[in-house]
Amino acid sequence: MTIQIYNTMTRRKEPLQLRQPGHVGLYVCGMTVYDRCHIGHARVMVVFDMMVRYLRATGLQVRYVRNFTDIDDKIIRRAGELAISIEALTGRYIQAFQQDMAALAVLPADIEPRATDHIADMQQLIGRLLANGLAYQSDGDVLFSVDRCHHYGQLSGKSLTDLEAGSRVTVNEHKHNPLDFVLWKAAKAGEPYWPSPWGDGRPGWHIECSAMSMRYLGEQFDIHGGGLDLVFPHHENEIAQSEGSVGCHPWVRHWVHNGFVNVVAADGQREKMSKSLGNFLTIEDLLQHYPGETIRLFILNSHYRSPLDFSYALLAAAQAAMDRIYGALRAALPLTGDSPCEPVAEPLDQSDRETKRFLQAMNDDFNSSQALAVLFELVRQLNSAVTQRDRALACAMTGQIRRLGTVLGLVNTDVNSWFQRRPSLAAIDAAEIERLVCQRNEARQGRRFAEADQIRQALTDLGVILQDSASGTSWSWQR
RNA sequence: GGCCGGGUGGCGAAGUGGUCUAACGCAGAGGUCUGCAAAACCUUCACUCGUGGGUUCAACUCCCACCCCGGCCUCCA
Numbered sequence: 170m171t172i173q174i175y176n177t178m179t180r181r182k183e184p185l186q187l188r189q190p191g192h193v194g195l196y197v198c199g200m201t202v203y204d205r206c207h208i209g210h211a212r213v214m215v216v217f218d219m220m221v222r223y224l225r226a227t228g229l230q231v232r233y234v235r236n237f238t239d240i241d242d243k244i245i246r247r248a249g250e251l252a253i254s255i256e257a258l259t260g261r262y263i264q265a266f267q268q269d270m271a272a273l274a275v276l277p278a279d280i281e282p283r284a285t286d287h288i289a290d291m292q293q294l295i296g297r298l299l300a301n302g303l304a305y306q307s308d309g310d311v312l313f314s315v316d317r318c319h320h321y322g323q324l325s326g327k328s329l330t331d332l333e334a335g336s337r338v339t340v341n342e343h344k345h346n347p348l349d350f351v352l353w354k355a356a357k358a359g360e361p362y363w364p365s366p367w368g369d370g371r372p373g374w375h376i377e378c379s380a381m382s383m384r385y386l387g388e389q390f391d392i393h394g395g396g397l398d399l400v401f402p403h404h405e406n407e408i409a410q411s412e413g414s415v416g417c418h419p420w421v422r423h424w425v426h427n428g429f430v431n432v433v434a435a436d437g438q439r440e441k442m443s444k445s446l447g448n449f450l451t452i453e454d455l456l457q458h459y460p461g462e463t464i465r466l467f468i469l470n471s472h473y474r475s476p477l478d479f480s481y482a483l484l485a486a487a488q489a490a491m492d493r494i495y496g497a498l499r500a501a502l503p504l505t506g507d508s509p510c511e512p513v514a515e516p517l518d519q520s521d522r523e524t525k526r527f528l529q530a531m532n533d534d535f536n537s538s539q540a541l542a543v544l545f546e547l548v549r550q551l552n553s554a555v556t557q558r559d560r561a562l563a564c565a566m567t568g569q570i571r572r573l574g575t576v577l578g579l580v581n582t583d584v585n586s587w588f589q590r591r592p593s594l595a596a597i598d599a600a601e602i603e604r605l606v607c608q609r610n611e612a613r614q615g616r617r618f619a620e621a622d623q624i625r626q627a628l629t630d631l632g633v634i635l636q637d638s639a640s641g642t643s644w645s646w647q648r
Numbered sequence: 649g650g651c652c653g654g655g656u657g658g659c660g661a662a663g664u665g666g667u668c669u670a671a672c673g674c675a676g677a678g679g680u681c682u683g684c685a686a687a688a689c690c691u692u693c694a695c696u697c698g699u700g701g702g703u704u705c706a707a708c709u710c711c712c713a714c715c716c717c718g719g720c721c722u723c724c725a
Contacts, residue, residue, distance in 0.1 A: 180652090197725095198725075199725085200725080201723095201724085201725095206725090207725085209724085209725050210725055211725090212725070213725045214725085216725095241723090242723080243723075243724095325651085325652085325720075325721085326651065326652065326720095327650085327651065327652095327720090327721070328650095328651095331650055331651070331721080332650090332651095332721065374723085395725065396724080396725030397653090397719075397720085397725080398719085398720075398723095398724055398725065399724080399725070400652095400720075401720060401721070402721090402722085403724090426725090427725075428653085428719090429718085429719070429725080430725085431718070431719095438717095439717080439718070440718080440719095441718080441719070441724090442725095443723095443724055443725085444723080444724060444725095445722095445723065445724060446724090466673090467660095470660070470661065470662095470672090470673070471660080471661060471662085472661085472662075474653090475653095475654085475661085476653080476654075476718065476719080478660085482659080482660090482674095483659085483660060483674090485674085486659075486660065486673070486674040486675080487660090487673085487674085488674095489673080489674055489675090490672090490673050490674070493673080493674095496687065496688085497687095497688085499687095500687075500688070530662090536662075536663095538661060538662050538663095538671090538672075538673095539662060539663085539671075539672080541661095541662095541672065541673080542661095542662070542671050542672035542673085543671095543672085544672090545671095545672055545673065546671090546672080549688095549689085552687090552688055552689070553688085553689065555688080556681095556688065556689060613683080616683075618683055618684070621683090621684090622683095622684070622685085625684095625685080625686095634686070634687095635685085635686075636685090636686050636687055637682075637685080637686075637687090638686095638687080638688095643687095
């Protein structure tokens with residue numbers, strides 16, 4: 170079964186073609202670290218994490234590179250505002266990023282390079298571009314000459330003439346073409362700089378991704394990803410400068426972009442969530458209300474290329490869906506024992522109908538939405554198995570749910586801790602709850618139902634939900 | 649203005665020439681179970697896929713027009 174993957178360059182799904190069979194080189198444009206991550210960032214990270222997990226689950230060897238942009242105008246400005254060093258600022262937000270990713274079950278990339286550690290690589294590329302006549306110096310800057318690039322505009326489906334006609338870029342004296350972009354910026358007073366053959370300065374934004382991706386994946390590689398908003402100009406420029414410097418085409422085989430997260434405003438209008446619009450919610454904010462897995466399910470419930478509207482109501486629905494999965498696993502616990510969780514040690518095969526359908530969905534441009542549907546079918550089967558007290562089937566289904574869930578980065582939590590994650594405002598602790606549950610069960614055994622109901626009501630008022638079953642009473646915090 | 653996406657039930661969201669009288673989740677209704685609940689299970693919940701034409705034996709799925717929404721063309725995931 171081949172994996173079909175949508176290529177922004179050709180605007181169609183294509184079979185995944187690897188330069189080296191069995192090995193995938195993947196580069197994703199990461200964060201500019203000057204603030205907390207918002208849900209838009211969460212989406213890119215979760216989506217590509219899901220892809221990496223899946224590619225690995227099919228037996229492919231993936232080398233995943235995701236960078237940190239740790240030098241740029243916004244970082245410099247922000248550090249100035251906070252009166253701290255750039256290193257302190259970027260260090261702080263890299264740490265915050267890693268915390269957020271851990272909560273979302275996003276695995277670290279294999280290599281997480283920082284721009285400032287690759288200045289020499291960038292300078293080398295810039296030197297080659299100058300030597301190849303594709304770049305020029307002007308007032309201490311080094312600029313890329315888009316007119317010298319035949320393919321310019323191919324990725325974003327734009328032509329140079331269209332771009333110039335509709336250009337909002339102000340005409341700049343020292344640019345040959347208004348669309349020329351900076352490779353190396355001359356140092357300004359008070360800003361950090363590095364020495365270079367063209368004078369002191371710092372790199373332009375786009376060159377870092379060319380330098381770091383080629384550094385770790387070679388001059389040509391398989392997949393380059395990022396948010397849809399990076400298609401133009403960032404990725405367009407990366408292609409121009411990369412192909413121009415190393416002289417290979419195509420530089421990258423597959424271009425993969427995820428859709429935006431939109432925010433629905435009070436008036437019903439939706440718009441892209443972004444830093445510049447100031448309408449963003451941070452992952453940290455969301456984690457106050459819901460576990461990371463719920464946010465992850467919310468993201469993976471729609472296809473990665475579709476727009477995704479965010480609201481707390483939608484997140485609540487995702488929470489209910491997660492509870493359904495964990496609810497089934499919990500109900501099965503008395504039958505299956507504590508940890509029938511099978512690690513994904515071996516590549517997924519098509520041994521059963523559900524796994525086959527799961528693979529088919531994921532092979533079709535990572536259709537996580539359909540894959541999730543398979544997961545929920547397994548959940549129903551597990552519930553039935555538990556009702557029928559079919560231990561073998563319950564164990565099998567539990568294993569399947571854990572196994573396929575892991576491929577999506579879901580179902581990572583211990584069942585009881587999922588339901589017993591204590592809300593911050595809770596006025597009662599677990600020991601006290603257990604004590605009351607026992608007391609109530611004694612009352613029930615003595616058929617003193619009024620007393621039992623009274624205890625249950627008291628717990629309900631404190632936000633604790635009870636469920637009686639043949640194998641005992643379980644409790645959860647109210648959502 | 650140029651260029652891209654998209655409009656599917658109460659909500660979210662798959663599907664994209666016949667298997668679709670449309671997956672899956674949330675919410676709702678009825679039933680089973682339960683001391684009562686809850687959960688679970690069963691049944692039910694779009695004769696219909698923005699609107700109007702066209703192509704076809706057959707369209708939600710292809711083509712045309714129109715309406716509406718979002719995005720890119722500037723930093724942005």
